[in-house]
Amino acid sequence: MIKVKFFGAAGTVTGSMHMVELPEFRFLVDAGYFQGHLFELNHEPLREVKDVPYLFLTHAHLDHIGRLPMLVREGFRGKVITHRATWEIGRYILEDAFHLMDEDDRLYDLEDLRRTFALPVSFVECGEEYSIGNLKFRVRDAGHILGSAFYEYEYGGKRFTFSGDLGNTNKPIVRDPQMPNPADVVFMESTYGDRNHKPFEESVEELKEAVFSTLPRGKVLIPAFALERAQELLYVFKTWENEGIWPGEWKVVLDSPLATKILTEFLKFPECYDEEAYERFLHENPFKLRNLIITRTKEESKRINHVRTGTVIIAGSGMLTGGRAIHHLKHMIEDPNNAVVFVGYQAEGTLGREIVDGAEKVWISNRFYDVNIRVFTINGFSSHAGRDELLDWATAANPREVVLLHGEERAKESLKRAIEDRLGSRVHMPTLYDEIEI
Numbered sequence: 001m002i003k004v005k006f007f008g009a010a011g012t013v014t015g016s017m018h019m020v021e022l023p024e025f026r027f028l029v030d031a032g033y034f035q036g037h038l039f040e041l042n043h044e045p046l047r048e049v050k051d052v053p054y055l056f057l058t059h060a061h062l063d064h065i066g067r068l069p070m071l072v073r074e075g076f077r078g079k080v081i082t083h084r085a086t087w088e089i090g091r092y093i094l095e096d097a098f099h100l101m102d103e104d105d106r107l108y109d110l111e112d113l114r115r116t117f118a119l120p121v122s123f124v125e126c127g128e129e130y131s132i133g134n135l136k137f138r139v140r141d142a143g144h145i146l147g148s149a150f151y152e153y154e155y156g157g158k159r160f161t162f163s164g165d166l167g168n169t170n171k172p173i174v175r176d177p178q179m180p181n182p183a184d185v186v187f188m189e190s191t192y193g194d195r196n197h198k199p200f201e202e203s204v205e206e207l208k209e210a211v212f213s214t215l216p217r218g219k220v221l222i223p224a225f226a227l228e229r230a231q232e233l234l235y236v237f238k239t240w241e242n243e244g245i246w247p248g249e250w251k252v253v254l255d256s257p258l259a260t261k262i263l264t265e266f267l268k269f270p271e272c273y274d275e276e277a278y279e280r281f282l283h284e285n286p287f288k289l290r291n292l293i294i295t296r297t298k299e300e301s302k303r304i305n306h307v308r309t310g311t312v313i314i315a316g317s318g319m320l321t322g323g324r325a326i327h328h329l330k331h332m333i334e335d336p337n338n339a340v341v342f343v344g345y346q347a348e349g350t351l352g353r354e355i356v357d358g359a360e361k362v363w364i365s366n367r368f369y370d371v372n373i374r375v376f377t378i379n380g381f382s383s384h385a386g387r388d389e390l391l392d393w394a395t396a397a398n399p400r401e402v403v404l405l406h407g408e409e410r411a412k413e414s415l416k417r418a419i420e421d422r423l424g425s426r427v428h429m430p431t432l433y434d435e436i437e438i
């Protein structure tokens with residue numbers, strides 16, 4: 001008998017962590033961190049999972065790897081199984097998360113981080129098959145961010161698959177997600193279970209319109225996530241330069257130390273790229289425009305305030321909850337010649353969301369600012385599969401049972417009905433600490 005227990009990404013709770021119990025041994029899939037208003041859940045004890053001997057990581061987002069240092073703090077000394085890109089990018093993500101925590105609310109210390117990256121690791125490649133005892137597993141490309149994988153397991157005649165996060169099709173750099181092999185049970189994400197995205201190409205056109213209509217008279221600020229989104233934007237700008245439509249005097253400033261570190265990782269793993277990006281990589285740096293400025297210090301970052309036109313600034317944080325994007329915004333927000341372009345999800349309660357929702361005045365640091373800046377919201381840059389893609393993915397696996405993880409209630413309900421109608425599978429929506437048997 002195989003049992004699976006959910007320590008995260010269950011119910012409406014994010015922070016993926018799932019424990020699989022085989023008669024032979026146990027293993028974990030992901031060790032994600034709870035963000036936003038669920039932060040307190042990170043304090044829940046991890047006694048039950050600390051002695052698990054194996055941890056499979058699907059990708060380097062915080063809600064999939066963020067609790068790993070806490071696991072180590074509790075005594076976890078198991079082996080990590082993941083793609084090398086996830087492990088290397090994950091180190092930067094965890095260091096950054098550590099520095100962003102309030103000093104009196106830190107969940108782990110630097111020594112825990114050091115021990116985390118001293119854990120034994122087995123690096124795996126997409127497309128390859130491996131085994132641990134009688135457990136066989138295949139690693140597949142999830143197409144979500146660089147290095148992202150999903151895992152297909154086989155044990156005692158049962159086949160079960162964990163999707164991790166699945167990517168959106170036609171995105172630059174990463175490949176499209178692979179279709180799964182048939183499985184008895186599928187554990188899958190359902191973030192966009194109730195809606196589709198605009199095609200990526202349309203979103204690139206919207207970005208072009210926002211940038212090209214603004215730069216002759218002003219500046220563009222793009223608050224962006226440091227992992228994947230920032231690199232994707234650089235890739236798109238470089239495409240425009242290659243097409244000869246990017247005026248030579250316009251500049252792009254990458255003003256995010258974390259995105260800059262991750263950019264160096266992107267250049268180390270061209271084997272994870274799709275065909276087009278790989279082709280370009282062979283004869284150029286596909287992220288580097290001639291006029292790309294990478295800031296190193298806060299002083300360099302502040303100097304951009306004196307530039308009035310012809311400059312795109314890519315800075316964190318992606319939802320304007322902190323970081324260098326904030327000081328750029330303060331200088332730009334009251335001038336209608338400037339634009340702010342949102343290319344990522346803006347959670348409720350964030351400054352980004354307030355501006356997207358049309359606030360006329362916003363409070364930043366110590367005073368109110370008039371929102372005179374032009375505001376663009378572009379939806380198709382998402383790194384997640386849309387509803388139709390999730391359904392097609394589930395259809396390829398054609399499972400007897402589906403377990404929906406990682407999504408809001410409405411998205412899950414909607415995807416549940418669609419899967420039941422199309423595949424006749426039994427669909428579960430477990431809540432935190434539920435257990436199911438395969």
Ligand SMILES: [Zn+2]
Pocket residue numbers: 059061064144165
């Ligand atoms: Zn993710």
